[in-house]
Amino acid sequence: MRERDDPQVIGRRVQHLRAERGLTQRQLAEPAYTPAYISTLEAGRVRASDEALRHIAGRLGVAFEELAVGRPAHLATDLRLRLTEAQRLLADGRAEDAAAQYAALLAEAESHGLACEQATALLGLGECALETGELGSARECFERAEERLAGESLPVRVPAVRGRAVSHYLAGELRYAVYLLESTLDELNRGGLHDPDALLLLYASVIGPYMDMGAHARAAQAAEFALALAPRAADPALIARMHRSVARTLLAEGRVAEADASLAKAAELYRQLQLRTELANCHWMRGYVYAQDGELERAEEELRQALAMLSETRAALYRSQAAVELADVLHRRGKSAEAAGLLEGVLGDFSSERGAVHAAGAHRLLGIIAEDTRDTEAAEEHYVRALSLLERAGAAGDLADLCRLLGDLLRRTGRVEAALDAYRTGLGHRTAPGTTTLGPAPAQPPL
Structure with a gap:
């Protein structure tokens, strides 16, 4: 509770409530206090004890807090109910x-x-x-x-830390997002603050940045810890989010059936909880899984559903990201004109500070489509813009492939030295699986 109001403020409040109820100072004071004490209190010349205020509150028929800080009874409970509605x-x-x-x-x-x-x-x-x-x-x-x-305590502060980290991640600041999540995990585990919900939230959130940075071993370990923590967690929405994140690591390891099963569990929980945006994101991830497994028709179906749901909910950034995934599938199915139109339509939603990794993905795909139509100048421009975005974001997972595409284009157009530079840049980003320039991994939870 906040610090009590000044004696003068409390005195005026007591006087107003007493007059409102038609009580004399003697009636308010009895049997524990004197009318003179009430008079002094109402004049603001004495700081009443908690015991005195509780007595007066009882006589006036109000909560202690209403006298002490002017807060109506049951306000906090009412606020919490309305926060749940929001x-x-x-x-x-x-x-x-x-x-x-x-x-x-x-x-x-x-x-x-x-x-x-x-x-x-x-x-x-x-x-x-x-x-x-x-x-x-x-x-x-x-x-x-x-x-x-x-x-x-730190577990109570974790949702705010995680939110800050996700903001940086979506802005393309992968390394700082990982730093925030890892340092908080380290503090929780080393400090013995083994709150399952807090740990699960952090491990589920760090998987995406790890994957985009090419730190696949750390992502797989975070997924392993998350799965082990899930039975102890109390929040079903959090468990669903974990299943969605874990699917990325399973897919990277070629465990497609397990990834799909993990997403199915998440989708079922989201349906039960009626979480529309999260359910849309689940359709998006399932589309991604099918695309990686070559089931392009099913992938297109899932991604179109995700895009429609995200458009309805006005989740602008997520909608644009799902559109990039759908465009990739459309291109692979021979629908390049539709794919290009979709990408051009969402590029304005991205910037180097907002969705940088997906913006790079859009430019990469537009470059490939331009190459297909032999527009090498446009293709090079898209590849270079994608490269700049990925380098700024530190997304090593995609940089090597993009440098190969740019190098091949430069070589085909006779610029061998420039092509070699692009290949060398790409080789510099081809780190061994799971290694990054990150610091030591955070302490492990007691599982």
Whole structure:
């Protein structure tokens, strides 16, 4: 609870409530206190003890907090119920409506000094901003949530840290996202703070950045820890998110059937929980799995469904990312004109600070399509732009392949020296599986 108001403020509050109820100072004071004490308190000349305020609150028929800090009874409970309603709006894909409700609840929580409810509202606003692709705003909300929770234990602060890391990841700052997640994992595990939900949230969140950086061994280990922690976790939405993340590592290891099974589990949980955006992301991942396994017709079906659902929920950044995956499948199915149109339509949603890895994927695919039509100048321009985005993001997993494509193009057009430079750059990014320039792996959880 926040610090009590000044004696003068409390005195005026007591006097107002007493007059409102038609009580005399003697009636309010008896049997434990004197009318003179009530008079002095109402004049603001004495700081009442908690015991005295509880007695007066009981006589007035109000909660102690209403006298001490002016907070109506049951306010915190009511706020928490309305925060849950806002969370449901977000889960239903109505991010803008949810953001408006979270903002109103944040202002109300701030006016009454309710720090935990403020943090919950800020976390909700951050998730809304992630969904609508406003990454700077999302990061600011998560930072403010962390500030409100500064006095709480690390497991309580983990959702805010994870939100901040995801904001950096989606902005293309892979290395910093990994640093945030790994250092928090390390602190939890070394400090003996073995909260299953907090650990599972962090391990599920670090898999994506690891994969994009080419740190496949670390991604596989994080997936292994996440699967081991899942039976101890209490949040079904978190377990579903874990299954979705783990599918990426299973796919990288060629375990396609297991990846699909993991996504099926996630999708079923999302359906039960009615989490529309997360369910759409599940269709997206299943499309990706089918595409990697060569089942292009099924991949197209899943990705079209994901794109339609994400368009309905106005999840701008996620929609654009799913569109890039769908365009890749369309190109492989011989529908290059539709693929190019889709990519040109979403490129404006990306930038070097927003969805850099998928922006690079869009330019890479446009380069391949341009090469197919023998427009080598446009192809080179797309490859170079993709290379710049990937280098800035540190996405070593995709850089080597892109350098090969650029080198082949330069060699075919007679620029051998430039082609050799591109190949050398690519070789520099072909690290051994699982190795990166990251620091030591975080301490392991006690499994």
